[in-house]
Amino acid sequence: MSETPSQVQPEMHPTRWGDPGRATPLPDAAAQLVELAFGPAAPRPTLDGAPLPPSGLGSEALDALRSVLGDDAVLVGDDVRRLRTRGKSTPDLLRARAGDLADAPDAVVRPADHDAVAAVLSWAVEHHVGVVPFGGGTSVTGGLAARRDGFAGLVSLDLGAMRRLLAVDPVSMTATLEPGLRGPEVEALLAAHGLTLGHYPQSFEHASIGGFAATRSSGQSSAGYGRFDAMVVALRVATPRGEWRLGRAPASAAGPDLRQLVLGSEGAFGVVTEVTVRVRPRPAAARYEGWRWPSFTAGADAMRRLAQSGVLPTVLRLSDESETALNLARPDAIGSGGSVGSGGCLMITGFEGDDAAVVARRDAVADVLAGLGGEPLGEEPGQSWRAGRFDAPYLRDSMLDAGVLVETLETAAFWSGRERLYDTVRTALTDALGEGALVLCHVSHVYETGCSLYFTVAAPAGDDALERWQVAKAAATDAMVAAGGTITHHHAVGTDHRPWLADEIGDLGVSVLRAVKADLDPTGVLNPGVLVP
């Protein structure tokens, strides 16, 4: 079988997030809050039409590639190169807004299938051209800012032409997907079979299957559906040394689980060309609710109890006091407090499944939460969060337009280290960003043994927003290391986290990654400088 999406997702400009048609000015409430917090708006100009550096790849090399892939699959126009320039971190946006498109690829290559990807890699090795796999372009860690020096050029390996549902196994409950499929496309294709993947990161509307695999993505529904790495049962990978297939059973003891070496390899070891994932029946019912907790600690402890009792909602998140007060969950009502009122911390619980399961799990969770002192707020806060769950990046653009720097970062720790990690990172960000900066946090994912912490900051952008953020980001990452947490829970290493990778996995871990890369990619053409220090 081979099914493809009926609709194509809009492409994203390097200066902002998402569908240009959905960009909106700052809501009034938010604008008022911005003025209250940061003074009069200082709108920042955006250079949308900044010139690109000329393509550095010679026509001989490009013609050689065209002869293999066809003319339509090798693009060098400024428009298409512009749309493949960097990812969607705030530094990426700030650079693009300032007219800096120095990381634009020299060409964009659109292979149609695994064999075409393999041909691109052979060509890249022969011509010593760096290859940057491009899925949805949503990296927030510099995963699309490969090192250029030492190479004859850099091409963006755009996987957007590889968007087929290749197989559905309704007995094993698996589906085989091509890497260029975006989140909504996957759900639409699976829905026709009565199935769902259930992977909903905030980048869902644009991010791709290949990106989910390459970055060990985690979604807003991971409490119920698991992280993406837990969904993957088999992989097909194109490497400079040939095809690599992994995954003959759900689990095996035939040596280390090498699927877990490909997951999170960020295009540095190979290009994922097929991903076989575990799927589930499409949920018939959904119920989202809000709960108020007297403190972040009380709410986090309740989450821990849920995770350790095995009674988990599909969605579970908890905002700290600051994030609750700002009510970031509702961009249309930022700062209003909404139904949560003042004080405390907002928890969102979401349940999806068949009707009976939703009721049963909702009741079991509500019993636990009520018993621990949670105050039920009914369905309105939950529905409100659900309605806006993918909108925050649009809000960030509006804030940047209004002269406010907004960025996020995340970490995770074991439960006993949660409070120290929270305090340490929060203090680092507050100290680095100075007076007037807002530092907000929520628990975005829970496990039996620990949880993630997802921070959002807002501060006046000023004239040196990029530099100031880089200082704050470094301070926050140092703090994560010092407090025993991980440097990233679900956003990958890219180039931004690379300086701290040895703190995370040790010098030996870095050495092992280098050895694996040298083995699979001897000339180092795959996403040079990304992941591997």
Added chain:
Amino acid sequence: MSETPSQVQPEMHPTRWGDPGRATPLPDAAAQLVELAFGPAAPRPTLDGAPLPPSGLGSEALDALRSVLGDDAVLVGDDVRRLRTRGKSTPDLLRARAGDLADAPDAVVRPADHDAVAAVLSWAVEHHVGVVPFGGGTSVTGGLAARRDGFAGLVSLDLGAMRRLLAVDPVSMTATLEPGLRGPEVEALLAAHGLTLGHYPQSFEHASIGGFAATRSSGQSSAGYGRFDAMVVALRVATPRGEWRLGRAPASAAGPDLRQLVLGSEGAFGVVTEVTVRVRPRPAAARYEGWRWPSFTAGADAMRRLAQSGVLPTVLRLSDESETALNLARPDAIGSGGSVGSGGCLMITGFEGDDAAVVARRDAVADVLAGLGGEPLGEEPGQSWRAGRFDAPYLRDSMLDAGVLVETLETAAFWSGRERLYDTVRTALTDALGEGALVLCHVSHVYETGCSLYFTVAAPAGDDALERWQVAKAAATDAMVAAGGTITHHHAVGTDHRPWLADEIGDLGVSVLRAVKADLDPTGVLNPGVLVP
């Protein structure tokens, strides 16, 4: 903290399993069945006191090691070397019974802690001595039969002196364990904290934490507690290139999950010196039951429905028609049919937890099973299975004594491939072992997307049992590969499965393992010839 077990597990002789005090002659019913199936008993002599090859390590090298570790930690006596010779596969037993102890280590080294392990590795590199990590000595895949040629000698790195519970984190619900701890020791130490690990492979009474990690072990309660690789949250490893620590959070996106590269590395990349595992509250209640299914397919389909609905018992296994008829689950009643009566397939369901959870899960599972046509057999078959769950290896010894070859092997596949895998492997074993051989099977582990198949064979040993089994094992493994299954679900690669590893993970996978080994163990002293082809 540092807590150690109050009792020491008995050591195992190379010719048989377990505690010599628990060895029993073949039960009458089994003896009758053996005669019926295979003709008059042909007892096999066992050379228990066969001489060992002399230790090949010179006194200079040993003295150098003694000066670092102390005299008590470096042992060269025949008795201790004999007890560290090979593992517990039937070929291992047959060789030892025939007086072949050629794989005996030249010395046994017993480090007291991580630093001592590191010192052994430095010494081994300096003197070019192979190091075979030894936990419980329960390998059934030749994991303790390292290659000797090219080395100045082989030492058994006995982790039996590293048996401390190093830390309990009751908030995060984790415990940090040293690798030499055996299954019952772990449970006893954790019980004092009201906790359990919940890992019960058939080798539970002798196998070690380090071995569970090194082989990606899976237990009889893995439906409820998960595979061992899913329990591990952090690792400390001694390598020839130094210490390696992994695991700063339950989950991370900081590149590939390198914990999963250590798990299953079978001592070829490093020696695991600490394992931090997720623990759970000690269960207050347990209920085990039996169900009858009209066919293996009907029972397996019911298991699939349970796994895919998320309503799983703690223990779930299903015997095929042959295994049910033989009633291997009850060695005291083999062949009697027991309460199962004749025909059909026996499923065991076990539930552990607090009282309410056991009742609730038991009722939910029973509803599903009854709805799918299962016939409830009450608690007796479940309790009977539970009572004998660790006894099969003792029975194997008795059968070997009586001249009957008994061995097991296992595989796994996605659900849609289960039937083909079953038929293909079963046919391969039956054809290879010839007329009169018994080939039995059960589903030992289930996942949402697939399950394992665990085969047991019995056949007259004859004079060439070792060679005949090797032919049958090769045919069965070829069949697993041909049918799309994994070459081992929970018994690791060792040396026995190594010829098929490239079929499992591809030539590139083997190349990557070699690259990782070359990086961490440049002179190749760690378990030479095990895992990495």
